[in-house]
Amino acid sequence: MTAVPTPDMNALWMPFTANRQFKADPRLLVAAEGMYYTSHDGRQVLDGCAGLWCVNAGHGRRPIVEAVQRQVAELDYAPGFQMGHPAAFTLAERLVGLTEGKMGQVFFTNSGSESVDTALKIALAYHRVRGEGSRTRLIGRERGYHGVGFGGLSVGGIGPNRKLFGPLLPGVDHLPHTHNLEHNAFSKGQPAWGAHLADELERIVALHDASTIAAVIVEPMAGSTGVLMPPQGYLQRLREICDKYGILLIFDEVITGFGRLGAPFAFQRLGVVPDLMTTAKGITNGTVPMGAVFCRPGIYEAFMSGPESAIELMHGYTYSGHPLACAAGLATLDIYAEEKLLTRALELEGYFGESLHSLRGQPNVIDIRNLGLVGAVELSSRDGKPGARAYDVFLECYRRGVMVRYTGETIAVSPPLIVERQHIDQLVGTLGEVLRSVA
Numbered sequence: 001m002t003a004v005p006t007p008d009m010n011a012l013w014m015p016f017t018a019n020r021q022f023k024a025d026p027r028l029l030v031a032a033e034g035m036y037y038t039s040h041d042g043r044q045v046l047d048g049c050a051g052l053w054c055v056n057a058g059h060g061r062r063p064i065v066e067a068v069q070r071q072v073a074e075l076d077y078a079p080g081f082q083m084g085h086p087a088a089f090t091l092a093e094r095l096v097g098l099t100e101g102k103m104g105q106v107f108f109t110n111s112g113s114e115s116v117d118t119a120l121k122i123a124l125a126y127h128r129v130r131g132e133g134s135r136t137r138l139i140g141r142e143r144g145y146h147g148v149g150f151g152g153l154s155v156g157g158i159g160p161n162r163k164l165f166g167p168l169l170p171g172v173d174h175l176p177h178t179h180n181l182e183h184n185a186f187s188k189g190q191p192a193w194g195a196h197l198a199d200e201l202e203r204i205v206a207l208h209d210a211s212t213i214a215a216v217i218v219e220p221m222a223g224s225t226g227v228l229m230p231p232q233g234y235l236q237r238l239r240e241i242c243d244k245y246g247i248l249l250i251f252d253e254v255i256t257g258f259g260r261l262g263a264p265f266a267f268q269r270l271g272v273v274p275d276l277m278t279t280a281k282g283i284t285n286g287t288v289p290m291g292a293v294f295c296r297p298g299i300y301e302a303f304m305s306g307p308e309s310a311i312e313l314m315h316g317y318t319y320s321g322h323p324l325a326c327a328a329g330l331a332t333l334d335i336y337a338e339e340k341l342l343t344r345a346l347e348l349e350g351y352f353g354e355s356l357h358s359l360r361g362q363p364n365v366i367d368i369r370n371l372g373l374v375g376a377v378e379l380s381s382r383d384g385k386p387g388a389r390a391y392d393v394f395l396e397c398y399r400r401g402v403m404v405r406y407t408g409e410t411i412a413v414s415p416p417l418i419v420e421r422q423h424i425d426q427l428v429g430t431l432g433e434v435l436r437s438v439a
């Protein structure tokens with residue numbers, strides 16, 4: 001493919017991007033197929049991140065493209081308030097089916113951030129409709145990422161994301177994060193150390209009293225903060241403490257949902273069932289914005305008690321269950337089922353993990369961690385310049401035809417679930433070369 005000219009860039013304020021740095025040396029993507037992007041300068045770039053952890057079935061999948069094309073021609077939009085369209089109900093049924101009876105309903109949103117804010121609101125309202133309206137506190141975790149809405153930011157635990165935006169929601173507290181290189185460096189799978197950190201919830205309960213706490217929200221595997229795996233027994237312990245005090249447990253599965261850890265959802269892989277689960281990204285293979293909040297049986301029913309003419313939850317989005325997103329979602333679930341992609345990460349985890357851990361000993365590498373088809377390589381920082389080395393590694397990988405992500409000083413990789421061994425070799429091989437070349 002020939003080079004595509006770069007457009008004038010001033011009018012676009014880019015999200016989570018160093019705008020001036022980017023615009024001085026842009027990286028534009030102009031096409032995508034399977035495991036590869038085409039860049040504007042005509043190169044093939046291996047997608048080591050499934051887009052932003054969302055293109056789980058790989059790029060350019062014809063059945064999804066065609067389903068969306070058919071849908072836009074047939075029913076381009078239908079209101080979701082006091083109206084419906086068949087595909088939304090069918091998709092909800094299929095999604096709930098993936099949970100093997102553990103979840104009862106889904107509520108549709110358009111993004112991970114909206115899913116998180118929706119789940120927090122459902123948690124608060126659930127206690128209220130059951131007569132426990134004093135439960136208003138929300139507990140997040142340091143280093144957690146739950147999107148950019150005010151709810152998600154408030155329970156989130158990434159300082160730079162929060163600091164410009166005022167006091168955020170009141171009545172929020174945070175568990176400590178579980179990342180500790182002294183104990184867990186170079187762990188494969190779930191690290192052995194750290195289950196006791198869940199007991200900090202007991203301390204928070206003692207401080208505020210359980211009767212004031214509505215919910216705890218954590219990512220079963222923290223992705224955007226730099227890929228932090230749950231210590232063995234940690235999530236089980238959180239579940240036990242939540243049960244003991246009647247606190248709802250919310251898993252934010254926006255990244256882990258749809259096969260990333262080798263099961264449809266992380267809760268199935270890790271053996272701990274949450275009360276609410278937020279998803280987005282892989283639900284439509286990244287093609288049309290969509291999210292879904294899953295509710296454990298009993299939650300929806302708790303709202304179905306007033307007069308039948310009353311709207312039970314005053315919440316929703318113009319595009320909740322949008323026909324194009326539903327069409328994309330149904331076609332995506334078909335591909336996941338036909339190609340057994342939701343469990344494929346389990347088969348490849350060994351090869352992927354061993355490949356990644358072969359980078360141990362490369363310059364500046366202080367940790368490598370992996371689970372399912374997610375991995376991270378953490379680097380030491382240059383003096384006084386945190387994140388600069390990882391940025392250079394990201395840039396050089398891109399120059400050499402491989403897209404990785406960087407966050408802080410961590411390189412994160414999460415390839416589409418259609419990845420083959422040769423792609424893993426290219427990904428890890430290039431990353432190794434780059435680590436040796438970047439000072």
Ligand SMILES: Cc1ncc(COP(=O)(O)O)c(C=O)c1O
Nearest residue numbers: 111112113145146147252254255
């Ligand atoms: C765990 C988690 N929650 C929420 C979000 C926010 O999703 P979105 O960017 O679709 O709003 C993300 C995005 O990466 C995420 O990783």
